[in-house]
Amino acid sequence: MLESLRTHLPLVRVLASTLLGVRRLRADVPADFGDFLAPHFAARRDAIAILGERSRFTWGELDAFANRVACWALDAGMKRGDVVALSMENRSEYVALWLGLSRVGVVTALLNTNLTGERLAHCVGEADPRAWIVGVELLEAATSALPHLASRPPIFAADLVATGDRDARASSGPASGTPAAVGASASGAAMDAGAVESFDARLAATPLRPIPSEIQAARRGADLLFLIYTSGTTGMPKAARISHLKAALTGMAAWKSQQLGPADRTYCCLPLYHTAGGVMAVGGALMAGGSIAVARRFSASQFWSDCLRFEVTSFQYIGELCRYLVNSPEHPDERRHSIRTVMGNGLRPDVWQAFQTRFAIPRIVEFYGATEGNLALLNMTGRVGSVGQLPAIVRKRLGIELVRFDVESEEVVRGGDGACLRCAIDEAGELLIKISAQTRFEGYTNPAATEKKVLRNAFAPGDAYFRTGDLLRMDADGFYYFVDRIGDTFRWKGENVATSEVGEVISVDPGVDEANVYGVAIPGQDGRAGMAALVVNERFELERVAKAIHDGLAPYARPVFLRILPQMEITGTFKHRKVDLVRDGYDPRRIPDPLYFRDPALGRYVPLDATLYEALEAGRIRL
Numbered sequence: 001m002l003e004s005l006r007t008h009l010p011l012v013r014v015l016a017s018t019l020l021g022v023r024r025l026r027a028d029v030p031a032d033f034g035d036f037l038a039p040h041f042a043a044r045r046d047a048i049a050i051l052g053e054r055s056r057f058t059w060g061e062l063d064a065f066a067n068r069v070a071c072w073a074l075d076a077g078m079k080r081g082d083v084v085a086l087s088m089e090n091r092s093e094y095v096a097l098w099l100g101l102s103r104v105g106v107v108t109a110l111l112n113t114n115l116t117g118e119r120l121a122h123c124v125g126e127a128d129p130r131a132w133i134v135g136v137e138l139l140e141a142a143t144s145a146l147p148h149l150a151s152r153p154p155i156f157a158a159d160l161v162a163t164g165d166r167d168a169r170a171s172s173g174p175a176s177g178t179p180a181a182v183g184a185s186a187s188g189a190a191m192d193a194g195a196v197e198s199f200d201a202r203l204a205a206t207p208l209r210p211i212p213s214e215i216q217a218a219r220r221g222a223d224l225l226f227l228i229y230t231s232g233t234t235g236m237p238k239a240a241r242i243s244h245l246k247a248a249l250t251g252m253a254a255w256k257s258q259q260l261g262p263a264d265r266t267y268c269c270l271p272l273y274h275t276a277g278g279v280m281a282v283g284g285a286l287m288a289g290g291s292i293a294v295a296r297r298f299s300a301s302q303f304w305s306d307c308l309r310f311e312v313t314s315f316q317y318i319g320e321l322c323r324y325l326v327n328s329p330e331h332p333d334e335r336r337h338s339i340r341t342v343m344g345n346g347l348r349p350d351v352w353q354a355f356q357t358r359f360a361i362p363r364i365v366e367f368y369g370a371t372e373g374n375l376a377l378l379n380m381t382g383r384v385g386s387v388g389q390l391p392a393i394v395r396k397r398l399g400i401e402l403v404r405f406d407v408e409s410e411e412v413v414r415g416g417d418g419a420c421l422r423c424a425i426d427e428a429g430e431l432l433i434k435i436s437a438q439t440r441f442e443g444y445t446n447p448a449a450t451e452k453k454v455l456r457n458a459f460a461p462g463d464a465y466f467r468t469g470d471l472l473r474m475d476a477d478g479f480y481y482f483v484d485r486i487g488d489t490f491r492w493k494g495e496n497v498a499t500s501e502v503g504e505v506i507s508v509d510p511g512v513d514e515a516n517v518y519g520v521a522i523p524g525q526d527g528r529a530g531m532a533a534l535v536v537n538e539r540f541e542l543e544r545v546a547k548a549i550h551d552g553l554a555p556y557a558r559p560v561f562l563r564i565l566p567q568m569e570i571t572g573t574f575k576h577r578k579v580d581l582v583r584d585g586y587d588p589r590r591i592p593d594p595l596y597f598r599d600p601a602l603g604r605y606v607p608l609d610a611t612l613y614e615a616l617e618a619g620r621i622r623l
Helices: 002-021 038-043 059-075 092-102 117-127 136-148 166-171 179-188 199-204 213-217 244-258 275-287 303-309 319-327 349-358 392-398 447-452 499-507 542-552 579-584 610-617
Strands: 048-051 056-058 083-087 107-110 131-135 155-158 196-198 224-231 237-243 265-268 291-294 314-318 341-345 364-368 377-379 400-403 429-434 454-456 464-474 479-485 489-492 495-498 512-520 529-536 561-565 595-599 604-607
Touching: 002 244, 038 059, 048 059, 048 092, 056 059, 056 092, 059 092, 059 199, 083 092, 083 117, 083 136, 092 107, 092 224, 092 275, 092 291, 107 117, 117 136, 117 224, 117 237, 131 136, 136 155, 155 199, 196 199, 224 244, 224 275, 237 244, 244 275, 244 341, 244 364, 265 275, 275 291, 275 314, 275 341, 314 319, 319 341, 319 349, 392 400, 400 464, 447 454, 489 512, 489 529, 495 499, 499 512, 499 529, 499 542, 512 579, 542 604
Parallel strands: 048 291, 083 107, 083 131, 107 224, 131 155, 155 196, 265 291, 265 314, 314 341, 341 364, 529 561
Antiparallel strands: 048 056, 224 237, 364 377, 400 429, 429 464, 454 464, 464 479, 489 495, 512 529, 561 595, 595 604
16 A cells, blocks of 8 residues: 555645646636736746747747737637637747637637648638638648638738747748738639738737736636647547636646746647647646747757757657657767656657667656546656556546447447446556546537547446547556557547548549558557558559549548458448458558558559568668
8 A cells, every 4th residue: 555655646746736726727717727827927027938940939028929919809809709710830929829819718729730621621610710810831721721611711821920030931931922922822723812811910000908807807717728629530620629727737737747847948849739739738838937949840850959959858749759769860969958857648668768768868757638538647657658547546536437348349348237347457448537527528619529429327327428439458556558549540640540531532532432441550650550441443543542642631641551452341230340451451471452552752652562561560661
């Protein structure tokens, strides 16, 4: 018992500190996320809050910029609960924009920068925004979505280099032209001169003034701060509802678990439209009164130089980022950093120790969670491979359960009394989290999608549990280990890939009769690579299908492998069987069917033979 107490004491301290820290922000009280930053705005006016590649904000500048954005929203007639969509690559102004909108109760829909066309239009439609702010670097993507929008919100092109070196524009993408000029060239399709308005000009013309007190008094902790998109099993991205309360809990947990303070600087090269980068990394750093350094994107060759240049003491990771760094050549700056703690998820055991040892990382805080989830797990002890820990008393109090799951039928297993069957120690099962006042499930904008994530009458009539959709196991010490995703969704390149969405893009080709999409494991790679088994006819043309895949899917969703089947195996309910296909993988020595590999260097599919297979197995091809 004493050993168990010692093991879980760091976690208990973080949980207590986090809950005490957000005690004033309850669902029904007039407070919001920004209240946790207010003391720093007052006391640290000249200290750096956000560093980007093209600009930076002191706390005072961030405060003033956010206030001006809030005034712009008021002048545009926006009110509490209205939504503004935001498409922008990582930069300082990204955080300043949503922070300013939140001051007047406006919700920011954080759009995935990889999406284009119909999928991007779907996300905009899910948000139903009053306006759409688009970084000039993403106007081409926005243009591609316009034909698919039933009603188009006003689009504001934003450059917004608030401070710093404007000359850097020329090397940072298409931001060097005027918004109208950039928009006009998008996809070679004309954008009317009046189709896009300059956000910079509108903001500069907005008078700066205090936010009316009645607006501040109307705030509530349960009000939405963000819509953050996550791919589920329905094929299209879903907009998860993130309240001020949930965002504050996420940021507070990151702050307390890493023991961040005003002297700390967190580095984030993960997308700011995701919870890990945009809420956990940003929230943890700023709530602690420290600063956040934001990179446009991850670069293995630049990573350690950035950490040295920005004087980083912490960074947010995903497992694949760590794997890339471990597999990269030695870098002169890789041990010259001042990093004392890192936080993230998906760090697999085979990478963990090599990553920590090679780069001299003192402390790793691994977590498990989902954007739409109602609870996260934290591994506070650094136990290799564990995604989190919970003592028995906390599991019981919060209603954290692992239940048996039938992979073939994709259903939880119930006993004769109708109740779910709990897993034994080290037995894999689906993680369920009870929905209660302590573990609120805020769901999606789509009620039907929300209901699909709820398991009712799990153990008693009338109870309700959030379904994580993940298989985990728990050891005798209360440490959890990730096993696999459930169902049609798998993770690749740090993103959820919905197989139905991929299948829909491929199946519209006249040469494809059926498409069955699934994920397969590749040695040395995190997640599962996409593979599509196709039944084709005489009109099948590989090059045409490849073009449809390239044009219709985000890079992470494009199948790495194709397999041509003579016929598709189906279940008694006419569902495509995946179990045998997944087990076969992509080994040409055991598969008689034609196989193709999407060569990243060539950007096209090539026949997969034994030589290429061995290179993939040995990790000689970077995916």
